[in-house]
Every structure is written in structure tokens, then in C-alpha cells.
Amino acid sequence: MITAVVDNTVLSNFAHVERPALLRAAFDSLVAPRAVMNELADGVRLGRVPAVDWTWLRIIDLTTEEQSKAEVFKQMLGRGEAECIALAHARKWMVLTDDRDAREAAREAGVLVSGTLGALMNLVRSENVTLDEGDTLLADMKQRGYRCPITSLKELDDEQ
Numbered sequence: 001m002i003t004a005v006v007d008n009t010v011l012s013n014f015a016h017v018e019r020p021a022l023l024r025a026a027f028d029s030l031v032a033p034r035a036v037m038n039e040l041a042d043g044v045r046l047g048r049v050p051a052v053d054w055t056w057l058r059i060i061d062l063t064t065e066e067q068s069k070a071e072v073f074k075q076m077l078g079r080g081e082a083e084c085i086a087l088a089h090a091r092k093w094m095v096l097t098d099d100r101d102a103r104e105a106a107r108e109a110g111v112l113v114s115g116t117l118g119a120l121m122n123l124v125r126s127e128n129v130t131l132d133e134g135d136t137l138l139a140d141m142k143q144r145g146y147r148c149p150i151t152s153l154k155e156l157d158d159e160q
Contacts, residue, residue: 002027002094003028003093005087005094006032006097007081007096008043009098009099010116010119011040012048013116013141013144014116015040015052016050016140021056024057025126026120027119032059033060033061034060035079035080036080036083062087069086070087072086077101077102077105078099081102085102085109085111095112096118096119097113098146117148134153135152138151138152
């Protein structure tokens with residue numbers, strides 16, 4: 001079972017379509033560092049992200065060693081992304097982010113990376129949603145600000 005450390009970009013996309021439970025269904029185990037949850041709470045407070053129920057999401061406090069590693073990543077990334085990568089690197093977990101710089105930094109650190117599209121494809125492959133439902137979610141996310149280069153999950157579906 002792979003644990004995925006999720007950042008604010010992915011949480012926000014699922015919050016915008018008010019479907020946090022779908023993100024939970026997309027991965028075996030999800031966690032978030034406290035910095036990410038603070039970023040998300042700021043977004044909700046400022047009216048940028050809808051308030052949805054994330055009480056099921058396990059919040060992780062970084063160890064001293066993980067905090068030190070996060071400080072290195074913070075030189076080029078935001079606090080939430082830095083903590084996600086440091087946590088995933090230290091514990092051999094995957095990181096979920098749509099931030100291009102964070103994805104690049106994670107890959108350079110040897111961390112497996114996925115994001116919103118990966119979550120949507122996991123939901124389709126596990127038959128939690130149909131491909132059409134996944135495309136509808138993708139379109140809704142894009143309408144609410146998710147920047148994504150594809151218009152349909154069919155472009156990613158390697159089974160066609």
C-alpha cells in the first residue's frame with residue numbers, strides 16, 4: 001500500500017467540485033502536512049476555496065529531520081509543497097501536486113509524483129466513476145480555475 005502526501009493544489013481541485021470523498025477513494029492512503037491544511041484553511045477563509053469535509057484526512061507533523069529537508073525545498077517552493085516533498089522523500093511515499101516546480105523538485109529527489117489527473121484516472125480505473133463522469137469532473141475543475149493541458153481523460157486512457 002502506497003501512502004500519498006497531498007498538497008493544496010489537488011485538495012483545492014476536489015474541494016471546488018465538492019467531492020473530497022472521491023479523492024479519498026482514488027488512493028490507498030492519503031495524508032497532508034499541517035502546512036498544507038493551513039494553506040487550505042486560508043483559501044477557505046478568503047473565499048477562494050469552498051469549505052468541504054476533510055476530517056478524514058490524516059494530518060502529519062514533520063519530524064525535525066523532515067523539517068530540515070523541507071527548509072531546503074522552501075528555497076524554491078512554497079511551504080506546503082516543500083513539506084509534502086520532504087515528507088514523501090523521508091518516508092518513501094508518493095506526492096500529489098499539480099504545481100510544475102514542485103513536481104520537478106519531487107522527481108529530482110526521487111519521489112513518485114501524481115496529481116489531480118492521476119487521481120481522476122485512478123477513480124476511472126477502479127470504476128468509482130465512469131470515464132464520462134471523470135471528464136465532467138475535469139471540466140468542472142477547469143471551469144473553476146484548474147489549469148490543465150487536456151480536455152478529456154480519454155487522452156490519458158492507455159486502454160483504448
